[in-house]
Amino acid sequence: MLRITGGKVYDPANNIDGVVKDVCIAEGRVVPEVKGGRSVDASGMVVLPGGVDIHSHIAGAALNFARGLTPENYRRALTFSHTPERRAGLGGITPTTFATGYLYAAMGWTTVNEAAVPILSARHTHEEMHDIPILDKASLVLMANNEIVLDLLEAGEVERARHVVAWLLWAAKAYGVKGVNPGGVVAWKSGKNANTLSDPVEGYTRVTPAGIISSLAGIVDDLRLPHPLHLHCNNLGVPGNVATTIETLKILEGRRCHMAHLQFHAYGGDGWGTIRSEAATLAEHFNARTNLTADAGAILFGDAMTITADGPWEHVLYKLTGRKWGNVDVENETGCGIVPYTYKERSLVNAVQWAAGLELLLLISDPWRIFLTTDHPNGACFWRYPELIDLLMHADRRRECLSRLAPAALKRIVLPDLDRQYTLSEIAIITSAGPARALGLARKGHLGVGADADVVLYDEMPGDRPLFGSPRYVIKGGEIAVEDGEIRPVSQGREFIVRPRFDEGIEDFLRPLFQKVYTISFNNYAVEMERLAGAEVHVCE
Amino acid sequence: MTLTLKEQPKVPLEAETLSPDVLAPLAPDAIRALPVHLGKRRLRVDDFFEVEGAAGDELEIRGDAARVKWIGRGMTRGRIRILGNAGMHLGAYMKGGSIEVTGNTSDWLGGEMSGGLIRVHGNAGGQVGAAYRGSVSGMTGGTILIEGSAGLEVGSRMRRGLIAMGGQVRDFAGLLMKGGTIVLRGGAELRTGAWMSRGTIVSLAPIPLLPTFSYSCTYTPTFLRLYARHFRTLGFTIPCDEQEGGYRRYTGDASIPGKGEILVWKPRAS
Numbered sequence: 117m118l119r120i121t122g123g124k125v126y127d128p129a130n131n132i133d134g135v136v137k138d139v140c141i142a143e144g145r146v147v148p149e150v151k152g153g154r155s156v157d158a159s160g161m162v163v164l165p166g167g168v169d170i171h172s173h174i175a176g177a178a179l180n181f182a183r184g185l186t187p188e189n190y191r192r193a194l195t196f197s198h199t200p201e202r203r204a205g206l207g208g209i210t211p212t213t214f215a216t217g218y219l220y221a222a223m224g225w226t227t228v229n230e231a232a233v234p235i236l237s238a239r240h241t242h243e244e245m246h247d248i249p250i251l252d253k254a255s256l257v258l259m260a261n262n263e264i265v266l267d268l269l270e271a272g273e274v275e276r277a278r279h280v281v282a283w284l285l286w287a288a289k290a291y292g293v294k295g296v297n298p299g300g301v302v303a304w305k306s307g308k309n310a311n312t313l314s315d316p317v318e319g320y321t322r323v324t325p326a327g328i329i330s331s332l333a334g335i336v337d338d339l340r341l342p343h344p345l346h347l348h349c350n351n352l353g354v355p356g357n358v359a360t361t362i363e364t365l366k367i368l369e370g371r372r373c374h375m376a377h378l379q380f381h382a383y384g385g386d387g388w389g390t391i392r393s394e395a396a397t398l399a400e401h402f403n404a405r406t407n408l409t410a411d412a413g414a415i416l417f418g419d420a421m422t423i424t425a426d427g428p429w430e431h432v433l434y435k436l437t438g439r440k441w442g443n444v445d446v447e448n449e450t451g452c453g454i455v456p457y458t459y460k461e462r463s464l465v466n467a468v469q470w471a472a473g474l475e476l477l478l479l480i481s482d483p484w485r486i487f488l489t490t491d492h493p494n495g496a497c498f499w500r501y502p503e504l505i506d507l508l509m510h511a512d513r514r515r516e517c518l519s520r521l522a523p524a525a526l527k528r529i530v531l532p533d534l535d536r537q538y539t540l541s542e543i544a545i546i547t548s549a550g551p552a553r554a555l556g557l558a559r560k561g562h563l564g565v566g567a568d569a570d571v572v573l574y575d576e577m578p579g580d581r582p583l584f585g586s587p588r589y590v591i592k593g594g595e596i597a598v599e600d601g602e603i604r605p606v607s608q609g610r611e612f613i614v615r616p617r618f619d620e621g622i623e624d625f626l627r628p629l630f631q632k633v634y635t636i637s638f639n640n641y642a643v644e645m646e647r648l649a650g651a652e653v654h655v656c657e
Numbered sequence: 658m659t660l661t662l663k664e665q666p667k668v669p670l671e672a673e674t675l676s677p678d679v680l681a682p683l684a685p686d687a688i689r690a691l692p693v694h695l696g697k698r699r700l701r702v703d704d705f706f707e708v709e710g711a712a713g714d715e716l717e718i719r720g721d722a723a724r725v726k727w728i729g730r731g732m733t734r735g736r737i738r739i740l741g742n743a744g745m746h747l748g749a750y751m752k753g754g755s756i757e758v759t760g761n762t763s764d765w766l767g768g769e770m771s772g773g774l775i776r777v778h779g780n781a782g783g784q785v786g787a788a789y790r791g792s793v794s795g796m797t798g799g800t801i802l803i804e805g806s807a808g809l810e811v812g813s814r815m816r817r818g819l820i821a822m823g824g825q826v827r828d829f830a831g832l833l834m835k836g837g838t839i840v841l842r843g844g845a846e847l848r849t850g851a852w853m854s855r856g857t858i859v860s861l862a863p864i865p866l867l868p869t870f871s872y873s874c875t876y877t878p879t880f881l882r883l884y885a886r887h888f889r890t891l892g893f894t895i896p897c898d899e900q901e902g903g904y905r906r907y908t909g910d911a912s913i914p915g916k917g918e919i920l921v922w923k924p925r926a927s
Contacts, residue, residue, distance in 0.1 A: 188791035439793075 117142045117153025118594060123163035123573060126541050129549040129562035133541045139163060141569040144594040148565050156596075158573050161588055164544050165561050166226030166570030167501075170551035171346070171376050171411045172492040174216050174230050175244035175255075177237035178423050178444065178452045182493075183210050185442050186421065186456055194219075201605045203249070209421045209456075209493050217249035217609075219499045221597050224572035224587040226609075227552070227560050230255040231294060231346060231376065232425050234446040235262075236636070238288035239643045245611060246649045250597050252568075254555065254612040256346050257288045258425050260295030260328050261302045263448035264629060269331055270323045276625065278335045282618035283626065285341075287642035289613045289651065291555075292343035293336050294376075296425040297350050298328035301451040304428040310350055313363050325350050326367050333371035339616040340656045342556025344372035344409075352377075352429050355385040358394035362401050368408065374554055377413020377491040378402075379473035385528075392528035393468050395475035403481050409554040410480070411489040414473025414504055416496035417459045417466065423494060427451030448633055459496075461517075467525035469495075470517075475529065477508055478536045483545040484553065502584040505547070508538040509583070543584075556654075557612065569594040610650035617656065658688070658713060660706040662720030662741075669744060670695050670705060673727035677735025677754060680712045688712060714754075718743075723763065729756050732773070745782070748775045751799065764808065765789075770818070772799045776891075783808030783827070786820050796820075796837065802891060812839045815856065819884075821893055831858045834917060838884070840895060853910050853917035861895065861922040870909035870919055877903050878920070901925060 118141040124134050140150040173179055186209070193208025196215050205215030220228060228248075233241045233255045245253045259265055259281060268277040281293065299317035300310035308318045313326040333345040349364045351357035361381040375381070384394040402408060422433060427443055430453020434441035442454035459466040473495065480486040488505070492498035507514050511534070518532055526532060538546070552561025559568045573589040590598035595606040623638075630638040645651065658680065671694040674680070680688055689703035702708065705725075706718075714735030718728065723742040731750040739747075742760035749768040756775045764782035767775050768789055781803045787810050788795035795814040806824035813832040825843040834853040841849075844862030851867060859881070877899050885897045896902065902924035909915055 186791055188789065188793075191789065191792075 117150045118569070118591065118596075119150055119153065119155045120158045120163060120571065120573065120591075121155055123158025123161045124576065125163045125563065126544045127165060127549075127563040128541050128545045129165075129553070130564045132563075134162075139563055139571060141571070141591065141594045144569055145559075146563055146565055146567045146569050156573070156589060158589075160576055161573045162540060162576050163563070164224070164572050164574070165548045165552075165563050165567070166572055166590070166592065167220075167224050167547045168227040168229075168551040168555065168557070168561050169220070169225055169489060169492075169498065170229050170374070170487050170555060171231040171413070171489045172228050172498055173232060173423055173494070174228055174248060174253075174492070175213065176230065176233055176241040178232070178425075178454065179210055180240075180244075181442050181444060181452070182421050182423050182454045183212070185440055185454060186210070189419070189421075189456075202603050207499070209419055209497055211497075213244050213247035214249060217251050218603050221250040221590050221592065222586070222601065222603065223499060223501060224574070224584065224590055225498070225501075225547075226250070226570040226572075226590070226592045226597075227252045227254075227557065229253070229291070229551075229555060232296065233257050233288065233290060233294075234425070234450050234452070235284055235288040235641075236446055236449055238290065239647060242289060242611070242643060242647050246608070248609070250592050250606055250609055252560075252570075252609040252612065254291035254557075255288075256292045256294035256343075257285060257290040258296055258450040259284070259293050259332060260298035261300070261425075261450045263302065263633075264626070266299075266302060266317070266320065266323050266328065269327060270320050272322070274331055274335070276622070277331065278338060279618040279622040280626065281332070281335050282339055282616035283622050285614060285616055286618070289611075289643045289645070289648055291612050291614055291654075292341055292346055293332060294346045294348070295329065295332055296348040296450065297352065297429070298332075299323065299325040300350055301425060301427055304431075304451055305445065309428040311360075313350060313360060313367065326363075329364060329367050330371065333368055333373050337371055341614055341616060342654055342656070343554065344374050346374045346376055348376045348424070348426065349381045352380045352424070352426055353383075353433070355383050355387055355391040357381055357383050358398055361398060365401055365405055365408065368405075371407060373408050375402075375408060375410040377489065377494070378410040378476050378486075379413040379415065379469065379495065380491070382472045382476060383468065388465055391465055391468050393472040393475055393530065395472045396479055396530050399476055399479035402485075406485070409485045409487070409550075410476075411487040411491075411551070412473050412477050413489055413491040413495050414477065415459050415466070415469045416490065416500050416503055417461050417470060418496065418500075419456070419458050420496055421493040422455050422457050423452070425450045425452050427453040429453065430455050433457065447635060461520050462522050464522055464525050464528070467521040468528050471525070471529035471531040474507060474514065475531050475534065477546070478531075478534045483538075483542045484550045486546060487551045487554065488543075488546045501547070502582040505538075505543055505584045506582045509543065511535050511537050608649055610652050611648050613648070613651050613653055615653050615655045658685075658708070658710040658715065659717045659719065660702070660708055662706055662718070662722055662725070665721050666695055666705060666724050668696050669724045669726050671727055672702075672725050673730040674702065675716070675718065675725075675728045675737075676730060676732040677714045677716055677737065678732050680716060681714055681735065683712055685710075685712065721760075723761070729754075732756075742779070748773070751775070761805070766803075767796060767799065767801045769795060769797070770799045770801075771797045774799065775801045777801075777803045777805070780805035780824065781807040783810050784813060785811045786815055786818065787812065788814035794835070800891075802893060806843065812837065815839070821888065823893075825862075831856065831917070834858070840884075842895070850910055850917055850919050852913055852915070854913050854915035856917050858917070858919045859895070859904070859922075860919065863921060864919075866907055866919065867910065869911040870907040871911065873906045873908050875903040875905050875923065881920075896922060
């Protein structure tokens with residue numbers, strides 16, 4: 117039992133905006149009242165629900181490939197040495213499993229969604245997530261280039277495709293469906309891409325990227341999954357791609373969808389020399405479509421690691437940078453590419469990207485529909501969120517950064533004209549309440565009675581440090597996980613998974629296909645429930 | 658200050674504290690208490706070394722320190738003299754100052770160093786001045802002089818600076834090199850300059866060349882005369898008299914395609 121007294125509570129989901137009140141916790145939940153137990157004096161502090169990251173890459177085969185590809189990053193990374201309370205680990209651009217949990221928690225984030233898991237490496241991903249302490253986790257599986265699903269769409273068998281999607285979700289013990297460059301990754305296996313939405317995908321006659329997007333979004337809605345289709349649009353990172361993104365918004369008319377890392381899809385121009393931010397145009401279209409949510413995928417200057425299932429894009433990036441490149445072929449499910457990248461202030465393209473992320477966050481008017489992410493580790497590492505929050509809350513900090521950009525970049529962005537400053541309550545929405553709602557996690561992102569007791573306490577006046585840099589207390593599931601910057605031993609987090617309905621007979625359709633096209637036998641494909649530590653199953657009715 | 662190794666440790670000792678930057682401001686007792694790591698055990702400097710004299714920018718290490726790693730790591734000033742052998746990573750990440758070794762050294766001598774001078778009278782191991790695994794660049798400045806031989810991948814991914822070898826090196830000298838100079842008085846084994854994109858490798862002995870290096874001309878580059886003068890101050894000689902012969906210039910590695918050069922000394926037929 118725990119009582120947090122005297123803190124200024126920001127709980128936007130319950131319309132509480134800076135009210136001094138007590139938060140009472142018992143058995144891991146927020147309760148109306150407790151008698152006895154420990155009391156934490158939170159006077160001079162602000163009290164917020166624990167952060168929820170809707171799009172991050174924290175576990176799995178691709179991340180592990182990136183870790184192996186860049187040993188040099190660990191030589192200058194933050195080290196966590198082994199103590200009786202804590203496991204050893206390394207921070208840096210792609211932190212190791214234990215360090216990932218400690219770094220997120222030490223910043224005040226308590227729930228993280230791993231946004232791209234090939235079903236074939238789902239088992240590995242769950243094993244890694246098991247080793248990420250403190251946090252609650254969920255994962256999304258890649259479907260938009262799964263050849264079994266695409267073959268069914270080609271044959272017009274949407275009904276059967278729905279059963280397959282549902283079966284695959286349960287096989288992967290995942291929480292939702294991710295689409296990455298629909299059709300493009302399939303085409304990449306023949307050295308092509310899918311740059312237009314209405315032309316047939318390489319190797320198909322009827323399947324188009326537009327068809328994949330609308331079918332998958334429809335299937336996800338029909339299955340009543342708590343989180344809508346989580347979409348990485350076509351033409352990521354390419355100058356002029358805003359046209360594709362707006363076309364995608366139109367395709368999604370009448371469907372729910374979450375648009376991932378929108379910043380990477382908001383460029384105008386027709387080449388690297390003419391690239392400009394079209395965040396304003398995109399925000400205008402996005403504001404008008406309330407069926408959609410998005411996360412920013414903002415970039416910050418410095419070292420990053422681009423990891424995506426979008427194999428063809430990574431090849432482009434490799435050709436541009438001449439740096440290391442990893443390419444993984446995930447049988448007939450998806451692909452994956454990895455290229456280390458450094459965002460530079462003096463680069464015109466990077467400056468436009470930096471501005472576009474902030475512009476989207478500032479121009480999308482409803483904070484309940486745009487969330488704070490950096491597409492970790494693609495745009496910046498998650499442990500740099502406090503810097504991003506600082507930029508959102510202070511227009512003068514943004515101006516300071518703008519003064520360091522190449523003058524040519526200023527003509528291609530609208531950021532200098534934006535004076536909006538986020539309030540603390542809005543920050544609580546874009547970092548916690550909003551993403552929790554978009555993920556359909558009813559007990560996350562708020563401090564109402566019955567909510568999971570994930571609470572963060574920050575000093576209201578942190579001096580010259582960023583407000584969100586170092587919380588005084590992080591409470592996870594009612595236990596104190598971080599106290600004055602020190603990690604405390606707490607229970608493992610749990611995993612959220614969904615159990616959608618499907619016709620059990622679908623296995624008779626899949627089994628012979630597996631014998632034919634997979635390197636793994638059908639019986640060994642699905643992740644067993646015992647593999648997961650503390651799974652919380654959401655049954656979709 | 659003189660540190661004398663009491664006896665050679667059975668497993669490598671990690672002693673990155675042994676550098677003038679760390680020792681100079683400390684009292685002898687504080688130096689004796691500095692941590693060194695033997696495997697996972699954290700021990701003290703005086704568990705392994707007799708410490709004599711006052712600390713300053715001059716450090717002398719005596720005894721067979723072949724299993725003492727990371728001496729002079731990241732040093733920026735001062736002088737280390739090692740009377741005997743030294744272990745792996747000697748002078749790694751070094752920025753300035755000098756290190757002299759009378760005996761042999763091991764792998765990763767001057768790994769990713771950016772300045773200063775390392776001089777070895779005996780032999781060295783592999784990866785002299787090289788990039789650590791995963792890094793983009795190896796040494797970016799400074800000088801390494803080795804009178805004896807060295808192992809594999811000497812100057813791998815080197816970007817600037819100078820490595821001069823008295824004896825022979827093994828395979829892959831100048832692997833992925835993109836700048837700087839390697840002088841090989843005793844020649845090299847196989848695949849010298851593989852994947853080099855820029856930089857210069859000078860060999861005074863005939864060496865086997867990769868087929869991706871092509872002959873361009875025979876001459877005596879002006880810069881080598883300057884180098885020769887610099888080398889003389891270090892007690893090292895390279896020929897640069899056109900009466901004695903010339904350098905056959907090979908350019909490559911064409912498989913990159915690179916613009917590096919290998920200069921092979923060819924004495925005038927008498």
